[in-house]
Amino acid sequence: MSLKKCTRFIFLIFATILFGVSVLSPNNANASSTNDIFRSAYNIGRQKHILTNTNMTFKDFKAICKNSLFPSFLKQLKANPETTFQQYIAKDHYEVPIHRVGDHPQTISLKKANVTASQTDNSSTDQSDYQMEPGDILIIYGTSSFKEAKIFGHCAIAISSNDILHMPGMNLGTQQWTKKRFFDYYTGRGSYIEVYRMTSHPEYAKEAAQYAYNDMYKTDSPVYNLEPWLYQKEKSYCSKYVYLAYWFGAAHAALKRFVTGFHYIMPHHLIYDFSSGYSPADIYKVTE
Template identity: 30%
Template sequence: MILTIAMSLIPITNSYAETSIDYESIYNQGVEENYINPENLALEDWLIENVEYKKIYNDGIAGGVLESNFSYNEWIKANCYGQPPIIDSEIYEEVKILTRAYVDGFNIIPGDILITNGTSSAGIVGHAAIATGYNHILHIPGPGKTTEQLTAQQFVD
């Protein structure tokens, strides 16, 4: 029942790159490739998340950011099936920015690269920026725009 409701929330036709999408097959592929842990994210919940993913994809196609022949299957796979990328915790440290750019003894310093999956724009999931000072972040807010300098708090907000 829940699966049927979730499937009805996601348009299965796309006037851009394809005519139908097999969401269950995509989910299973994400599980097989270890991007999706089915114990933490059931198919029904992933389908609900896909309502937003599909909007992002459609915006990217409509805005010309994504090529019209780039299928949703390819796009969602390139975006880790909508899941945070798997990273080597020995190399990378996940930090949460506070107003003073200080977290658990870790200070943001110039040159740090900040990556988030909490934003989306015109078919692109996530955002990256670079710390240009101890509390200053440089990023590009979107396609066709120039760089902006923000405080760490402005970047988080």
């Protein structure tokens, strides 16, 4: 290891000890140091026109960084000691959804929908305001996106109007959940679900859903593993699972190809991994 790398590694270990305490202890004397780190990251996000006063205030950004993002960053320093917090949070797309030109997602409140239903027929809507379609990509933002997985964010693929496949974390494999179970689990307490749909090529969405269920779940269900070999199906994780469902099940042209295959697909960056002209549109934001 070079002197430069050695010095950097020592600094990161020190930062882990120093900032790890301050992040988890709001009254710690070093809180101002982490506050400066979060403020710097927020300002860069603003300069990139990713963050705005509308989609993320600094107060909310600071809370997410403090409670979820920064602790997650510190944990992964062992494997990637040269990664900076700025790089880490950029891969997370600053914890806000990707919006393409023309995207105007409709916000759906599950609480309001259920109250309306109970007033009319005393039954749950089961998220009836969101008519799920096979191939829909569901991406979780907020604290629930850190529940079981070791990486920030979480995503899944719909395989029918009522069923979802996802890989929630270590030792859990591929899970088939109902729409109600998934939305009840991943919304609320500061979390919400962004729904993306391939409106330009709906046939690809159906093919990806069929492949995910028939080939990647019923036939060859992968084990959860965060190895970076993207095109190996035996081991997978949430966002890689969705990427490969479209890659093998629909069309290679719909996705960006990573030549070496040594690449991670990050949940909050997944939409950028679709090719131009095939990008799924953001159609719904589903809250508790």
